[in-house]
Amino acid sequence: MQSFDAIVIGAGVIGSSVAFHLARLGAGKVLVLDRLQIGAGTSTQSSGILRTHYSVIENVELAKRSWSVFNNFAHYLGDEEASAGLVKCGYLICAPEGPKLEPLRQSLAGQERMGVEVRLLDKTAAQDLLPIATFDDAALIGYEPEAGFADAYLVATGFARAARRLGVKIMEGVTVERLLMDGGRVVGVETNQGSFHSNTVISTQNIWAGDIEKWTGVPTPVKAERHAVLALEGPEAYSFKMPVFKDLGSPGMLYCRSYGGNQMLVSEGIVGETLAVPDNEQGDISMDYVVEVGAQVAERFPSFGEAGLASSWTGVYDVTPDWNPVLGRLPDVPGLVVGYGFSGHGFKLSPGVGLVLAQEALGLPTDVPLAPYAHERFRSGHLLTGRYGLGAVS
């Protein structure tokens, strides 16, 4: 049986980031296992939004660190061919008079305190940035220039390639069937292709994190929620220069960004369809849904009332009760470190999360404290609930 210094389960954008950071930190022999292929899970379906706007302050720190990596990806990986597919178009967020206004004001102030550049814009300035939208109802408009979107699949494969160059072994098509335990400690994993030994196992399994509950009895408070994303072909261009836009005024808390040419990628930010069994296969998107979202889009982007549906797809979030991840050791399972429950905002945190989980796994101090993200919080009640209530802008 082969022996490793660390085994990572799941080669999505989080797992491949963890693997890279483990190697970078000098971990020794690292093995990554994925049931399918690198990035073939929920990572490929990410809308790729990058921002540091969060109402939960700990997230801002992780997001800031992650942003600087995205902004400097090739250099960070030491691979000049690597690309994150970054479009740095900035992030615009607005709220009308109403319950979202004060939370927005506080979040923007919080970002400023953390040293993130945030501008409050008037309607004219917002219009200049995003001419295809109207801001008649906006009571507060925030803009962060250091934001945009990138390609999660490219990032996952970029981290994976860099990890391989540092000697990490990545095996695809391997399903972990159970954890191997000895004296109450994790000593390895058993898979459909044999057993692998390690005293340190890091699980980054996203919607499949329920496996941990199966293997250890420790509950995994994650639900798989499927969300639909639409690509609308408008009469006007949503160019790469125009910012990502979060509309706190819309009933669905829509977010949208350029999808190239005249196309807009748009999705709802709130509750999706809970799946009984974790599965990231494409789901049906009803015409009713398209018409509903289309109507909300048309409110903000009048010319898109005539838009055509160019394409659509679904992505699945691993949602926890407070829409924030569980990070760190599982106290009842020595040797196991977890990172799951990103609730639809994992990609933007993936470089930072990969670093801190790797540090934790190696017994090093973590650059960002993990205590707020502990699994324990669901028992103690210290939830990391965002000011906006449910939804992925936590």
Added chain:
Amino acid sequence: MHVMVLVKRVVDHNVKVRVRSDGSGVDTSGLKMSINPFDEVAVEQAVRLRQAGQASRVTVVACGPAVTQDVLRLSLAMGADSAIQLDTGAGEPDGLMATEALAALVKREQVDLVLCGKQAIDDDLGDTVPMLAAWLDWPQAMSVNRIELSGTALRVDCDGDQGLERWSLTLPAVLGVDLRLCDPRAISLPNMMKAKKAPISTTRLEELAQAAAPRSSIVSCTTPPARAAGLRVPDLPQLLAHLRQVPALNPTA
């Protein structure tokens, strides 16, 4: 000229289907379904003919249970004028019976040209067009990638075995279209709203065709053995070394 388009609701082409663990068939419940991509092209072509004034009406027809109406609504949103669901109830009718019913519908609706995708991406049989043409005793053309219509003279380009074939057919005719015929439009949101409310008429399959036992049935399904991954060579010289040993590339060996 009245154009009828046959559309099928199939598992979306991006979805990986799985065989049931007991091997009894493919489980499509919960899988994303879409209009057969080849049929979507046929709808687009028909709507373009109407928009160019060469056709007066476009009717879309789908065979299946009530849920099939999804693809009919989509076709209406693309610009079809009316839609008919040939209701098959819960069962999967035999293709021969379905095409007999379609032929009756074609005659009842006084159709001059039937367009349909050349194959459905689920069964990959590609037999609907030829069977319908047989029932109607109409000329047919398959894998059509270009259509030229003038009066009752129809000229089509088809992918043949040796290359492109250009055929002229007299109407009425049945055509099986290829993806290259045209690009389906992105449906506009206003058209989607209209299609949501448009009526769809239903006719039961048994009313138009004689009940017949299925000619064949699927008894089991398996996943084909995966082709094993082979060897990765590190460089060109090694690639050459390996290829030189392949008999088919070494004619004098």
Added chain:
Amino acid sequence: MTTLVIADHDGHTIDASCLHLLGAAQQLAAPVHLLVLGHQCRPVADAAAQLAGVSQVFLAEGPEWVTPSAEALSQLIETLMPGHVTLLASHRMLHRSALPRAAARLQATYLSDVVAIEPERQFVRPMYAGSVLARVQVHTPRVLLTLRSAGFAPAEGAQPSCPVQLAPALSTDTRCRLEHRESMDSARPDLSRARVVVAAGRGVGAREKMALIEQLADHLGGAVGASRAAVDAGFAPNAIQVGQTGKTVAPDVYMAFGISGAIQHLAGIKDARIIVAVNKDPDAPIFSVADVGLVGDLFEALPALVKGLPSAATAA
């Protein structure tokens, strides 16, 4: 109980695929008749009459049989089917258009792309772009099939000639007329028959670069193929598209340059004996099915292979 087999040929020689169809016919343990269609191809019919196990050859002769319409072939099949229970044909486009039409007229079952024949009138065929194999039970007395020739061992042996009979002449269907046929480069073998196929994917990038692909194909005496992506990008013609919605090939060697290996493409090359892949992307799915794979630059590989592999033209 007799089986009727449509024999493909190029005007001079019977296709290798026909021997595989005969091998398949042998599994049915019934007398075998062959159908040869074409123009001035009496010698082909005579050669067919000498294939072991064939007890009768039908010959449909005439210029109209060079590129027949599906209607004409369907009518011919309908005329010849009495006395036959099974029809076997290769998975060519003509057969895929004509057989289902004839099957409907005969109230017979039609199945396409059959890869295995099993006892008790069960046949195995792929569905969902080849990701599923279905075992189908036929209930009708007659069945018309297109076969994936590579799935069957070829029949061997010769015999003294059996009778060759002219097929009944048919009245011409004036409702369809072939105006024009573009012949593929006749110097290259037909894609579906070639023993070597050199195929271009999106990675080839442009029409001018196809010349490198064509050069290697000609050097090896092979055919040129392309992935759907290459055709969509405009630098390869539809006629050479390989995949679920294009041609299925079964060469001894399939060489994929700049092809990522989407499942719809793999469906068309599953029966290649050896798959060789060159692609810049180490994670391209084609590598999971390639027997020999190189992560590298196809523009370097192509000329190097022309230089380093023996030319088919130098074969004795």
